[in-house]
Amino acid sequence: MIKKKCIGCGIELQFEDKNKEGYVPEEKFLMHDNLLCQRCFKIKNYGENLVNNFGREDYLKEVSESVKKSDIILPIFDIIDFEGSFTEEILDFLRDYRSIILVNKIDLMPDFIHPAEISNWIKDRLAEEDIVPDDIAFISAKSKYGINGIIRKIKNIFPNKNVKATVLGVSNVGKSSVINLLLGNNRITTSKYSGTTLKSINNKIPNSEITIIDTPGLIPDGRVSDFISAESGLKLVPAGEISRKTFKLEENQVFMFDAFCRFKVLGNELLESGSKPIFSAYTSKSVKFHVTREERVKDLLNGSFFEILQESEKENYFKNEFVNCEVEIEENEELAIAGLGWINVKRGPLKIKLEIPKQVKVIVRPSIFKNKK
Ligand SMILES: Nc1nc2c(ncn2[C@@H]2O[C@H](COP(=O)(O)OP(=O)(O)OP(=O)(O)O)[C@@H](O)[C@H]2O)c(=O)[nH]1
Ligand SMILES: [Mg+2]
Incomplete structure (x- = not known):
C-alpha cells in the first residue's frame, strides 16, 4: 500500500475512518498527490479549532527525531511571551546542536523599540543557560520582516552544502x-x-540547497493561556501592538491582572527617597488592569467587571490551587507571567505579595525593553 502524507500537517493520509486524523476520500487518495487531509481543509477554509489525539510525548518524540537528522536547528521564541516559549526541552536541544535562534512576532513590540536593542538581552538569557547560538534573527511572519535573512544566515554557516534545518518551538x-x-x-x-501541525513536514526551499523541516509545537508548562478555553486563550494573545499602562501604587493597594492573578503592594519604606514605586504593565489589549482595595477584590472577581472569563470558566479557573508569594522586583527588572504579560519596575524596588495559580510559570528577569518614554 502506498503511503502519502498531508502537505498541511504532515499526518499520514488514510481513507478508512472519517473520524480519525489524516482522512481523505478514497478516490482522492488514489488519484492525487499533494493532498490536504479533511482536518486541514476545515482549519484552512472554516478556521475551525479541531482537537487531535496527540499528546506531549508524541510531539516531543516527533521533534527529537527530526532534530537528530538535522545539521542545524532553528528554535522559534515568541518575543511577547518569551517565558512561555523558552522551555527546558528547547534549551536541551540547543545545548547539543548548532542553531540560529528566531525571535518571532516582533510586529507586536512597542513601536519605540528596535530589535537590535534586545539582542543582548536574548544573548544574556541564553548565556545563563550556557548556550551560544550561531546567530540570532529577529523576524515577523506577519509583516514578513527578516525572513530572507534566515536563508542568508544558513548559507553563511554552510556554504555550498545540502543542509537540513529543523524549525522547532512551543505551539503557536x-x-x-x-x-x-x-x-x-x-x-x-x-x-x-x-x-495545528501534527507531524514533521520536509520541504526544499526554492533556489537553495536547504531542506526546511516543520515540526509539531511542543507543549509548554505554565502558560496562563493554557489554563482556560482555547477561545478565551486567544484573547491573551495580542492581535496588535501590546498594551502598556503605567501605575504608581500606595501601600496595601491591590493590582489586578484581569481575573488571572493579583498582587498587593507591601510596605514601600524600601524606597529611600520616600517616593512610591512605579511600574508598567504589558499585555494583550483585551486584558484589563485594575487597581483596588483588598475588600473589593472578591466582588470584582464575582461580578462582570472582568470580561474574558465567563461564569463556568471562571469557576474552573479558580479551582486551580493558588499560591501567595512575596516577590521583590528591583528597578529595571520585571516580573514575567507566562502566557499573560509582565510588570516592569521603573522606580523600585517593588515589593509585592502575588496570588496566582501554583502551576503558572513566574520569573523575575532583567527588563526586556529599556525605559525611554
Ligand atoms: N502578530 C503575529 N502573529 C503571528 C506571527 N507569526 C505567526 N503568527 C500567528 O500565530 C498563530 C500561530 O501560527 P502558526 O504558524 O500556525 O504557529 P505554529 O508554531 O506552527 O503552531 P503549531 O503548529 O500549533 O505548533 C497564527 O494565528 C499566526 O497568524 C507574527 O510574526 N506576528
Ligand atoms: Mg505549525
Whole structure:
C-alpha cells in the first residue's frame, strides 16, 4: 500500500475512518498527490479549532527525531511571551546542536523599540543557560520582516552544502507561518489555535540547497493561556501592538491582572527617597488592569467587571490551587507571567505579595525593553 502524507500537517493520509486524523476520500487518495487531509481543509477554509489525539510525548518524540537528522536547528521564541516559549526541552536541544535562534512576532513590540536593542538581552538569557547560538534573527511572519535573512544566515554557516534545518518551538509561536514564507506559498496549515501541525513536514526551499523541516509545537508548562478555553486563550494573545499602562501604587493597594492573578503592594519604606514605586504593565489589549482595595477584590472577581472569563470558566479557573508569594522586583527588572504579560519596575524596588495559580510559570528577569518614554 502506498503511503502519502498531508502537505498541511504532515499526518499520514488514510481513507478508512472519517473520524480519525489524516482522512481523505478514497478516490482522492488514489488519484492525487499533494493532498490536504479533511482536518486541514476545515482549519484552512472554516478556521475551525479541531482537537487531535496527540499528546506531549508524541510531539516531543516527533521533534527529537527530526532534530537528530538535522545539521542545524532553528528554535522559534515568541518575543511577547518569551517565558512561555523558552522551555527546558528547547534549551536541551540547543545545548547539543548548532542553531540560529528566531525571535518571532516582533510586529507586536512597542513601536519605540528596535530589535537590535534586545539582542543582548536574548544573548544574556541564553548565556545563563550556557548556550551560544550561531546567530540570532529577529523576524515577523506577519509583516514578513527578516525572513530572507534566515536563508542568508544558513548559507553563511554552510556554504555550498545540502543542509537540513529543523524549525522547532512551543505551539503557536509561528513555525509553520515562517516556513510558508520561506517556501513562498501557503501549503502548510497555520491557525490561531495551538496544535495545528501534527507531524514533521520536509520541504526544499526554492533556489537553495536547504531542506526546511516543520515540526509539531511542543507543549509548554505554565502558560496562563493554557489554563482556560482555547477561545478565551486567544484573547491573551495580542492581535496588535501590546498594551502598556503605567501605575504608581500606595501601600496595601491591590493590582489586578484581569481575573488571572493579583498582587498587593507591601510596605514601600524600601524606597529611600520616600517616593512610591512605579511600574508598567504589558499585555494583550483585551486584558484589563485594575487597581483596588483588598475588600473589593472578591466582588470584582464575582461580578462582570472582568470580561474574558465567563461564569463556568471562571469557576474552573479558580479551582486551580493558588499560591501567595512575596516577590521583590528591583528597578529595571520585571516580573514575567507566562502566557499573560509582565510588570516592569521603573522606580523600585517593588515589593509585592502575588496570588496566582501554583502551576503558572513566574520569573523575575532583567527588563526586556529599556525605559525611554
Ligand atoms: N502578530 C503575529 N502573529 C503571528 C506571527 N507569526 C505567526 N503568527 C500567528 O500565530 C498563530 C500561530 O501560527 P502558526 O504558524 O500556525 O504557529 P505554529 O508554531 O506552527 O503552531 P503549531 O503548529 O500549533 O505548533 C497564527 O494565528 C499566526 O497568524 C507574527 O510574526 N506576528
Ligand atoms: Mg505549525
